[in-house]
Amino acid sequence: MDSVPKAHSHVRNLLSNAPVESVVRVTGIVSSRPPGQENPKMPTGDIEVKAETAEVLNFCKKLPFEIKDFIKKSEALRMQYRYLDLRSSQLQYNLRLRSQVVMRMREYLCNHHGFVDVETPTLFKRTPGGAKEFLVPSREAGKFYSLPQSPQQFKQLLMIGGLDRYFQVARCYRDEGSRPDRQPEFTQIDIEMSFVDQAGIQRLIEGLLQYSWPEERGPVMTPFPSMTYDEALADYGTDKPDTRFGMKIVDISDTLRRLDVGFVQNVLSYPHGTAKAICIPQGARYLKNKDLESLKEAAKSQFKQEIMDVICRPDGSLKSLLTRFLGEEQQSELIRVLNMQVDDVVLLAVGDHKRVCSALGSLRLESADLLEAAGMVLRDPAALHFLWVVDFPLFLPKEENPSELESAHHPFTAPHPLDTNLLYSDPTKVRSQHYDLVLNGSEIGGGSIRIHNAEQQRFVLEKVLKEDSEVLSHLLEALEFGAPPHGGIALGLDRLISLIVGSPSIRDVIAFPKSFKGRDLMGNAPDYVTPEELEPYHIHVSWPAAETEAKKN
Amino acid sequence: MDSVPKAHSHVRNLLSNAPVESVVRVTGIVSSRPPGQENPKMPTGDIEVKAETAEVLNFCKKLPFEIKDFIKKSEALRMQYRYLDLRSSQLQYNLRLRSQVVMRMREYLCNHHGFVDVETPTLFKRTPGGAKEFLVPSREAGKFYSLPQSPQQFKQLLMIGGLDRYFQVARCYRDEGSRPDRQPEFTQIDIEMSFVDQAGIQRLIEGLLQYSWPEERGPVMTPFPSMTYDEALADYGTDKPDTRFGMKIVDISDTLRRLDVGFVQNVLSYPHGTAKAICIPQGARYLKNKDLESLKEAAKSQFKQEIMDVICRPDGSLKSLLTRFLGEEQQSELIRVLNMQVDDVVLLAVGDHKRVCSALGSLRLESADLLEAAGMVLRDPAALHFLWVVDFPLFLPKEENPSELESAHHPFTAPHPLDTNLLYSDPTKVRSQHYDLVLNGSEIGGGSIRIHNAEQQRFVLEKVLKEDSEVLSHLLEALEFGAPPHGGIALGLDRLISLIVGSPSIRDVIAFPKSFKGRDLMGNAPDYVTPEELEPYHIHVSWPAAETEAKKN
Numbered sequence A, B: 001m002d003s004v005p006k007a008h009s010h011v012r013n014l015l016s017n018a019p020v021e022s023v024v025r026v027t028g029i030v031s032s033r034p035p036g037q038e039n040p041k042m043p044t045g046d047i048e049v050k051a052e053t054a055e056v057l058n059f060c061k062k063l064p065f066e067i068k069d070f071i072k073k074s075e076a077l078r079m080q081y082r083y084l085d086l087r088s089s090q091l092q093y094n095l096r097l098r099s100q101v102v103m104r105m106r107e108y109l110c111n112h113h114g115f116v117d118v119e120t121p122t123l124f125k126r127t128p129g130g131a132k133e134f135l136v137p138s139r140e141a142g143k144f145y146s147l148p149q150s151p152q153q154f155k156q157l158l159m160i161g162g163l164d165r166y167f168q169v170a171r172c173y174r175d176e177g178s179r180p181d182r183q184p185e186f187t188q189i190d191i192e193m194s195f196v197d198q199a200g201i202q203r204l205i206e207g208l209l210q211y212s213w214p215e216e217r218g219p220v221m222t223p224f225p226s227m228t229y230d231e232a233l234a235d236y237g238t239d240k241p242d243t244r245f246g247m248k249i250v251d252i253s254d255t256l257r258r259l260d261v262g263f264v265q266n267v268l269s270y271p272h273g274t275a276k277a278i279c280i281p282q283g284a285r286y287l288k289n290k291d292l293e294s295l296k297e298a299a300k301s302q303f304k305q306e307i308m309d310v311i312c313r314p315d316g317s318l319k320s321l322l323t324r325f326l327g328e329e330q331q332s333e334l335i336r337v338l339n340m341q342v343d344d345v346v347l348l349a350v351g352d353h354k355r356v357c358s359a360l361g362s363l364r365l366e367s368a369d370l371l372e373a374a375g376m377v378l379r380d381p382a383a384l385h386f387l388w389v390v391d392f393p394l395f396l397p398k399e400e401n402p403s404e405l406e407s408a409h410h411p412f413t414a415p416h417p418l419d420t421n422l423l424y425s426d427p428t429k430v431r432s433q434h435y436d437l438v439l440n441g442s443e444i445g446g447g448s449i450r451i452h453n454a455e456q457q458r459f460v461l462e463k464v465l466k467e468d469s470e471v472l473s474h475l476l477e478a479l480e481f482g483a484p485p486h487g488g489i490a491l492g493l494d495r496l497i498s499l500i501v502g503s504p505s506i507r508d509v510i511a512f513p514k515s516f517k518g519r520d521l522m523g524n525a526p527d528y529v530t531p532e533e534l535e536p537y538h539i540h541v542s543w544p545a546a547e548t549e550a551k552k553n
Helices: A003-017 A075-080 A089-112 A152-160 A198-212 A229-236 A253-257 A262-269 A289-303 A328-337 A353-373 A454-464 A469-479 A493-501 A531-537 A545-552 B003-017 B075-080 B089-112 B152-160 B198-212 B229-236 B253-257 B262-269 B289-303 B328-337 B353-373 B454-464 B469-479 B493-501 B531-537 B545-552
Strands: A023-032 A047-058 A134-137 A143-147 A165-173 A185-194 A226-228 A273-280 A308-312 A345-352 A386-390 A395-397 A405-407 A434-439 A442-449 A486-492 A539-541 B023-032 B047-058 B134-137 B143-147 B165-173 B185-194 B226-228 B273-280 B308-312 B345-352 B386-390 B395-397 B405-407 B434-439 B442-449 B486-492 B539-541
Touching: A003 A023, A003 A047, A089 A165, A089 A185, A089 A198, A089 A493, A089 B089, A134 B134, A134 B531, A152 A165, A152 A185, A152 A469, A152 A486, A185 A198, A185 A493, A198 A386, A198 A434, A198 A442, A198 A486, A226 A229, A229 A353, A229 A386, A253 A262, A253 A273, A253 A328, A262 A273, A262 A345, A273 A353, A289 A345, A289 A353, A345 A353, A434 A486, A442 A493, A454 A469, A486 A493, A531 A539, A531 B134, B003 B023, B003 B047, B089 B165, B089 B185, B089 B198, B089 B493, B152 B165, B152 B185, B152 B469, B152 B486, B185 B198, B185 B493, B198 B386, B198 B434, B198 B442, B198 B486, B226 B229, B229 B353, B229 B386, B253 B262, B253 B273, B253 B328, B262 B273, B262 B345, B273 B353, B289 B345, B289 B353, B345 B353, B434 B486, B442 B493, B454 B469, B486 B493, B531 B539
Parallel strands: A226 A386, B226 B386
Antiparallel strands: A023 A047, A134 A143, A165 A185, A185 A486, A273 A345, A308 A345, A386 A434, A395 A405, A434 A442, A442 A486, A539 B539, B023 B047, B134 B143, B165 B185, B185 B486, B273 B345, B308 B345, B386 B434, B395 B405, B434 B442, B442 B486
16 A cells, blocks of 8 residues: 555655646545635635646746736736736736627627627728728739728628628727837727617617626716717817816816906907816825926927916915916906815916817826825726717818818718708818717727718718728719618727726737737747748838848848 | 698608618508518518608619529629628528627637637738738838738647637638639637647537537537548548548459459559549439540549449440450449449549549549439438548648658647657658548538647657748747647638538628639729838839830830
């Protein structure tokens, strides 16, 4: 009977000599742990195995880093050994949760609401203005496919094709060069419906998120509140307001209008001239002087907007360069309008409405971060503030040439039913039937009711946007064959999951992400190819002069 | 009360004047149809609407073809107006059924068997021997991504990363130029598991297909039968046997060995020399002389294999050029071995085993088609003959240089456990742990247990295949960090669905397929792009001389 101790010592030796992260096969008897030795922190903490044999199926060589969540690794090293990083409990949790959330979404759409999961091509052609689309050379000289940024055209063509409820977990592509926290390929929950209005899509998506949201991160309350684009801009200075905290932008034009300062009077006399402010609660206590300076500096460099600060002293009086121009009554009014308390700091701006709002909206977020970094509790990390933003403008002046118009979102967006006539008289005033879905200040989706009338679509493309509609001739023609009214939405899955799991970066919810330069650091992609491999595609590389020289030497 | 007839006549006029396929909105009272007027063939055949108002939401202009299933259209026209063809009941059925089948697969894998749906990148790098991969130029001069033919590397890396049950409905890419019924992008149900053997994967897939198979096309009986590659080749002349009918290949070497013909004796004396035949039941009645001639011609042109025919006359005697060399006893033996009946036709071949089998396997299928075209009932169209083909060779001699070896499937396939030692002594004799799944003579999937030992993988790549393992260094290194034993499979979804719905082409189960030349005839892709659009990618087009000339003029 000495074989048992022998086996035990063999097993002990083998297991204690195997390097960590090796793969072993152990056979033996599973039994409950003796009372008091259970470990509730381990999934297998209630049992133990009385090992009889053990075998190393594969050894693990020295790890480049320890697979422990609390050990900080450089991101480049994590990316190079992504398969090791995937073993961390955080990434395991993220990817498994992602799979479950998507499965619940599919059940909701496919099993409960009659949607059809349709795969659309990713090898297609360039869309007008699609400057961010990857190209794929074909075997026909000079002809290229392009990897679409979204299945927009196909989802509309499916509606025209009678597949009246379409969804797809769609891979999309966007070549933006280097951008932090963007990926060249990403995933969207892509949805389109016939015979639907804005409210119909919104209720569907609210139900979808409620149904698929992980229990431990919920509950999701519906319906989500709604806000017009104009309100969002005026109150939060952005089209994706973080409504988890106050510090809203307050209009103080009426108070300042009575100020005897020529510059202010002058600005307020313009059509879009305004004076606005945000109040940072306890700013004097939580923010350092250099914080305030850097906030003002940021507004100047990013928005070309001057900011004045006003501090409420312990005695209730105001400290500011502005006070000498303000009468006592105006000071009280300012305190009242902004609801200032002792130690609050007000940031104040005078100028063009959009610029002032944008600058203050940005300062609102930055100062919230500063307050929280200094220890103030401002936003509940478990809070879920969903928000629909609606009534966007349909067109915006082009940045490089403001006398021309471009689509605020895309040229297929339908005008607001009340503004249809303005399309032909004053297109800049037309609101759209576009809607964005915002969660805690991040845009997680957007969509619209589409134009289903060929004439209207052609007018928008040719007369308003002055685009060559030839590349979209198939879509324009398709609208002439009895296209039903339709609309849809796309949710950014990577961002959504990263918000659910509380990850700062979408790279933490993607199994094999690219670096911010678009590189795969594990497999070393993209990579050089031989001229022979390029031959079938009738292309060759135009080497930059310097590189050609380097290659020669 | 004259408003009601007025409304009625308005509605009647509007609806009778609207062109077919227009989109209308009708309001009114829904009620049961009067008894006897129900139409059980229509989904809405039990009710009618007493219309009160009607409105045309969108007119339909003159259709390029009628949307009726029985009207034959040219495929090019159908592809150009794909959105109209999608309205046909056949394509509606195909796409909706595809969505349902995939949803059931997801339920089985994700909800019932703990699989994690993981999205893997499609922008990666060229794999060794990946001559059929599309390239995607990057913004780094000379560097290209490539669109992978499958997520093979990623699924193995996921196993190493501890995601022990992976699946994905994966988009894959293959640039094969023009090929009938192939698509440049296609979809596979991609699966990988850790700690699994061949039988484990097979039982999983049998359960998956049984669970997801549409009721009206089932039932699926499990387990599926299994056949070795050698058996499949010997009996059916192919690695994807159609086992719905007999006409198996019969070895008649022993009978012919006694034939007094020098050529036959000579061939049979070679190691792989053989004589084989198939018997076409009632061939003399169902096949024309020219059919027989064209069968023999096909064997000669495609396989360089001479075929002799033997016909069984009504009196039981044999008619053939061969009979004068055959004694009476040998003739009876031939009749017995091949189970020949009156009017049967035997096709007979002498030569190299693989060539003879392949030629007869091909003739078996062609003559089955001819018999069915002539009215014989041979294959039950509702029959489901699933079959596992196993024990493939691990390596094959390269076609262009038979002294070198290439992987029969891919270099990650594990050797058969009984043949591991042969890997180092006689690799040509090593069987693999690859398995193919065949349905009614079509390959619908394939997979293998993978090599999980870095040393073995390196030996296969470097010593057997003589490949540069540098491009796979990340995978080889990953195997050194405690890779678990693992294996998987991929099912070709497009082919599978086309077999379920009984479509001859996978184009009928894809919403927006490409033509066999890889073109999208609706949107006109691929298309020309401007030199400016190529600039960020550091490439330019090498125009073939003729085309450059044409462009000049």
